[in-house]
Amino acid sequence: xxxxxxxxxxxxxxxxxxxxxxxxxxxxxxxxxxxxxxxxxxxxxxxxxxxxxxxxxxxxxxxxxxxxxxxxxxxxxxxxxxxxxxxxxxxxxxxxxxxxxxxxxxxxxxxxxxxxxxxxxxxxxxxxxxxxxxxxxxxxxxxxxxxxxxxxxxxxxxxxxxxxxxxxxxxxxxxxxxxxxxxxxxxxxxxxxxxxxxxxxxxxxxxxxxxxxxxxxxxxxxxxxxxxxxxxxxxxxxxxxxxxxxxxxxxxxxxxxxxxxxxxxxxxxxxxxxxxxxxxxxxxxxxxxxxxxxxxxxxxxxxxxxxxxxxxxxxxxxxxxxxxxxxxxxxxxxxxxxxxxxxxxxxxxxxxxxxxxxxxxxxxxxxxxxxxxxxxxxxxxxxxxxxxxxxxxxxxxxxxxxxxxxxxxxxxxxxxxxxxxxxxxxxxxxxxxxxxxxxxxxxxxxxxxxxxxxxxxxxxxxxxxxxxxxxxxxxxxxxxxxxxxxxxxxxxxxxxxxxxxxxxxxxxxxxxxxxxxxxxxxxxxxxxxxxxxxxxxxxxxxxxxxxxxxxxxxxxxxxxxxxxxxxxxxxxxxxxxxxxxxxxxxxxxxxxxxxxxxxxxxxxxxxxxxxxxxxxxxxxxxxxxxx
Numbered sequence: 001x002x003x004x005x006x007x008x009x010x011x012x013x014x015x016x017x018x019x020x021x022x023x024x025x026x027x028x029x030x031x032x033x034x035x036x037x038x039x040x041x042x043x044x045x046x047x048x049x050x051x052x053x054x055x056x057x058x059x060x061x062x063x064x065x066x067x068x069x070x071x072x073x074x075x076x077x078x079x080x081x082x083x084x085x086x087x088x089x090x091x092x093x094x095x096x097x098x099x100x101x102x103x104x105x106x107x108x109x110x111x112x113x114x115x116x117x118x119x120x121x122x123x124x125x126x127x128x129x130x131x132x133x134x135x136x137x138x139x140x141x142x143x144x145x146x147x148x149x150x151x152x153x154x155x156x157x158x159x160x161x162x163x164x165x166x167x168x169x170x171x172x173x174x175x176x177x178x179x180x181x182x183x184x185x186x187x188x189x190x191x192x193x194x195x196x197x198x199x200x201x202x203x204x205x206x207x208x209x210x211x212x213x214x215x216x217x218x219x220x221x222x223x224x225x226x227x228x229x230x231x232x233x234x235x236x237x238x239x240x241x242x243x244x245x246x247x248x249x250x251x252x253x254x255x256x257x258x259x260x261x262x263x264x265x266x267x268x269x270x271x272x273x274x275x276x277x278x279x280x281x282x283x284x285x286x287x288x289x290x291x292x293x294x295x296x297x298x299x300x301x302x303x304x305x306x307x308x309x310x311x312x313x314x315x316x317x318x319x320x321x322x323x324x325x326x327x328x329x330x331x332x333x334x335x336x337x338x339x340x341x342x343x344x345x346x347x348x349x350x351x352x353x354x355x356x357x358x359x360x361x362x363x364x365x366x367x368x369x370x371x372x373x374x375x376x377x378x379x380x381x382x383x384x385x386x387x388x389x390x391x392x393x394x395x396x397x398x399x400x401x402x403x404x405x406x407x408x409x410x411x412x413x414x415x416x417x418x419x420x421x422x423x424x425x426x427x428x429x430x431x432x433x434x435x436x437x438x439x440x441x442x443x444x445x446x447x448x449x450x451x452x453x454x455x456x457x458x459x460x461x462x463x464x465x466x467x468x469x470x471x472x473x474x475x476x477x478x479x480x481x482x483x484x485x486x487x488x489x490x491x492x493x494x495x496x497x498x499x500x501x502x503x504x505x506x507x508x509x510x511x512x513x514x515x516x517x518x519x520x521x522x523x524x525x526x527x528x529x530x531x532x533x534x535x536x537x538x539x540x541x542x543x544x545x546x547x548x549x550x551x552x553x554x555x556x557x558x559x560x561x562x563x564x565x566x567x568x569x570x571x572x573x574x575x576x577x578x579x580x581x582x583x584x585x586x587x588x589x590x591x592x593x594x595x596x597x598x599x600x601x602x603x604x605x606x607x608x609x610x611x612x613x614x615x616x617x618x619x620x621x622x623x624x625x626x627x
Contacts, residue, residue: 010202011046017209018043024215027230027285029237031091035213038084042205045077046198053195056135067130068122075118075127079147081201083111085181086151089158089174092212095233097165099158107154114147148185152178173211180204220288222267223274231287234297235344239337246337246344247296247304249311249330250352254292261326266292268321269328276314281307292328293352297337308332331355346371372412374430377423380410381435387411388443389607392617393462393578394599396592401617405462405496405600407607408440428468437469438478444493445486447610453492456617462523464496471507476514483518490519494544498525499537509540516541523578527551528566538573545570547596549581555594556587564594571595 018039026032052070055062090104117140121127126140159166159174184200218230226234238244251257258266270288277286277294285297298304311330318325333351337344350370380386386408393403410418427433444461447453453461469475483490495515512522523544524537528551537545547563555563567577579591582601591599608616 010199014039014043014046014202014205017205021209021213021215025219025224025226026215027218027226027234029095029233031088031095031233032213034084034088034091035208038081038088038205038208041077041081041084042198042201045074045081045201048074048077049195049198056130059130059134064130067135071128071130071135072119072121075121075144076115078144079111079114079118082148082151082181083108085177085204086155088208089155089177092170092174093158093162093166095236096167096170097162099162103154103158110147110150114143117143145185145189148181152182152185169211173207176207176211177204180207220274222288223271224278225274225286225288225294227287228289231289231295232341232345234285234287235337235341238297239341239344242337243300244297244337245300246335246348247298247307247332248289248335248348248352249294249332250356251292252329252331252356254356257292257326257328261321261324265321265324265326269319269326272319272321277311280310289349289352292356293349295348304334343371346374370426373418373422374426376410376412376418377426377432377436381432381439384439385410386436386439386443387609388440388447389609390461390613391600391607392605392613394604396579396588396596396599401457402598403458403460403462403494404613405607406440406444406464408436409607424466428466431468433466433468434472434475434478437463437466437475438482440464441479441482441493442486443610445482445488448488448492449486451614456614458617460492460494460521462494462496464525467498470497470511473507473511475511476518479515479520480518491521494521494523496523496525496546499527512540526580542575544576544578544598546578546580546600549601552579552581552587552591556590559590567595 021039048070052067052074055067055070059067086107090099090107093099117124118127121129121138125138127138127143128141129136129138156175156178159171159178163171180200180203184197184204187194187200188197218226218233220227254266261269270292273294274286274288277284277296281296281298287295287297289295296307298307311332315328315330318327320326331352333348333355335344335348335351347368387410389407389409390404391407392401393405394400395402408420408424410423412418424433424436427436441463444463448461472478480490483493516522521543522541523546524540524542525546526548527537527545528548547567551563554560570577576597577595578598578600579587579596580600582588582591582599582603584603587601588599588603605616
């Protein structure tokens, strides 16, 4: 009556998978527990499917109670299997994105109704019944397919709903499982005598294993500890519980140690540290994060002082890599788990980096503020809510507006301005400085297109370039595209660079020549703030030299001969000179006397938002700003 040819190979493959799965370390998270439950259900479903089918074929040799019991058990397991596939989909989604939580609470409803109908069959003959002629399907037999299709469609809709938040591999893996199960259900409907559904379920389980459950996906390649992916999953699930906290440490001077000992030896040292931690603390989850940093998730009630002492004591002895003794020192950080995974991980990594560089205790509050500022920067770039302020440059002879410097500003969640000295280093560190600079250029070009800057008396606008921007080889093309988009002549934009930008001489020369070919002009910002090199300055196509405010203030207070001499030399070399930090009328007059062409500072105006700048200088065009 039934074809069993697919049953034995499927059972053997499933057995191999189960043996291999149990031989590897697994994280105690809900996704893994659900997968384990799914394996158990599938094994029993396969066995009971075979047993019930054989009993139904030989019904005359068995009591009716046995036939009913095995068939009832099969239908219970059959429905449970599809429901557990759906639960696993929810678990995977929870580890990667957010979805309406009421779905999990209501998800058992259809499953429970189908189970009640199936279990009522001995009395109602709803799904099946057994009489003197053997096994027969009941009028509601197709409730099995209805339940199956319901959960498959619900899972597919939920996956597609969450797709924008998912990595492509996660989305494709889950959809692959749905497609396989859908095909299996259709084949079972068309060929009910083939016991082939178990094979399709096995194929779906194999996809789940390869895409999500392979233990090697969660183990560090440098030892027995779990990796960052596993760390993220555990934090997402355990963070809201409030029962655990983190004990972490980082190897001090990790990069230097890799250079001294070599990568192979240090990797062996990391492997030994992982093994030590997992053996010493079997009840804790141990993670290797990156760059010599480890994390242990421990119960909140645990006294971590003995753990810190024991780990520190072990590090007092060398770790061996062959014949090489590796001497390393740890720096510890403790943190509470939180609801926001990315926030916790970001804080932890920053705290570990700070601990590696500083012998003093790390301030979690400072790390938290750093992350808040970084989030504000990310939001400003994503929403293009970055603001551009303008500060006027004044002609020292006429006292009138001649140009302006563009200065970027962002705001925190409380609406307060975050100083550029705070967010610019963050942008340089995380690589977003290129996008930040391009957004500033875009806003300045929009300002130029929408306003008659000539009528305000402005001849150009200064835009700052970070040293890290200069390292981006496509910078000239990026800026050219923005100019063309807004139809703004490059001659209206002067790019300001500091001497710190002159790191890679050959690359910077190439970049400046490419930008000069587009039409940009250049100013050297903050001259005199560091170890100024006149030869290097004259090697680049600067048109204007901006004297740093500290140099200006020192001259105003002491009136030595150095600054007038420097200004005179630059003037003879056909550079124009801008004096920064002008705060009084006397400073303005002093800088004009020694030959400075342009003046900038609070005496004339603080940096103001673009609308306020337009209103201020449109009304005062042609009016001298000297008092």
